[in-house]
Amino acid sequence: MNTVLRDAMAQADMTVGRLARTVGVTVKTAERWLSDPSRVPHPRTRSDVEDALGVSAEVLWPKAVRSAVKTGPDREIVAAYPYRNACPTSVWAQLIDGASQSITFAGYTNYFVWQEHPRLADRLRRKGEDGCSVRFIVGDPESEVTRRREEVEGVPLTVGTRIRITLDALEKMREAPGLQARFSDEHIALSVFAFDDQMLVTPHISNLLGHESPMLHLRRLSEDGLYDRFASHVTALWETGRPVWS
Incomplete structure (x- = not known):
């Protein structure tokens, strides 16, 4: 049974007959x-x-599609989205809920994850109770890097405010097992969200907000590939970061 397909159909309220039609x-x-699970639709039908x-x-169809469609280094690219918010929330949900070893949110504010x-x-x-490591790497709301980014964006919901929303959410779950958080100013232009052997990566473009920048969905398939x-x-970032809590 292709349980991933079954669950995706259930989430979309899609019966077999309706999907076929x-x-x-x-x-x-x-x-x-x-x-x-080895049965894969033709490219247009996919x-x-x-x-x-x-x-x-x-x-x-991860294994079948990888072997049938992609070759070379780009095999690690599961999907590419022109905007971060073009990535379906169902993909995020599957990655978050499917991770069993480690989850890392290395966005500068990580604000949107609490909203979406x-x-x-x-x-x-x-996840932490089940032994999964959960890490957050956030920008320092008081840093000069944050201040300069606020000037570039020029929006009412400032970078510092968005960071503090994440810090407030983390404070409420501070005692959760496996949870760690650190400050860093080195990822203002690159967000990485890792879930075991998969990740979502957003390189931030110019003065655009995070949701307006592109996103890549990667899966680790080889050493020193894109994922690594x-x-x-x-x-x-983690090794040079400063603990949020002393």
Whole structure:
């Protein structure tokens, strides 16, 4: 059973028959996608399924699509989005809920994660209780880097305010097992959100806000590939960061 496809269909309130009609295949074909994870739709149909469910084919059929579609270093790119908010919330949910070893939110403010993901604090607390490491790397709301970024953005909800919203949320779950948080000013232009062997990466463009910048969904497949390069960036941030709590 392709449980990822099944769950994505349930979240989209999509029956097998409705999915088949939507993407133009027989019900029997759609049933085979569910019963056999190695069954992958043709490229055009894959795109239609992605649109219908709001989930990338790499998430729905990870092994099969990687081996059938991509070769070379770009195999680690699961999906690319022109804007961060073009990445479906269902992808975030699957990555957060599916991680079992480590989760790292290395965005400068991490503000949006609390707004877009219901009961995130409870979900992360349960992750910690199950032995998963949960780390946050945030900017210092009082730093000169933050002040300069506020001048560039020029929006009412300032960078410092957005950071403090994250700090308030973390303070409420401060005693959660596995939770750690550090300050850094070195990632103002690059956000990395890592979930075990997958990550979402946003390089920030000029004076645009985070949700207006592009995003890559990566999956680790080899040593010193794209995933490892960004992972080393996160490691450096963490090692040079300052603890939020003394």
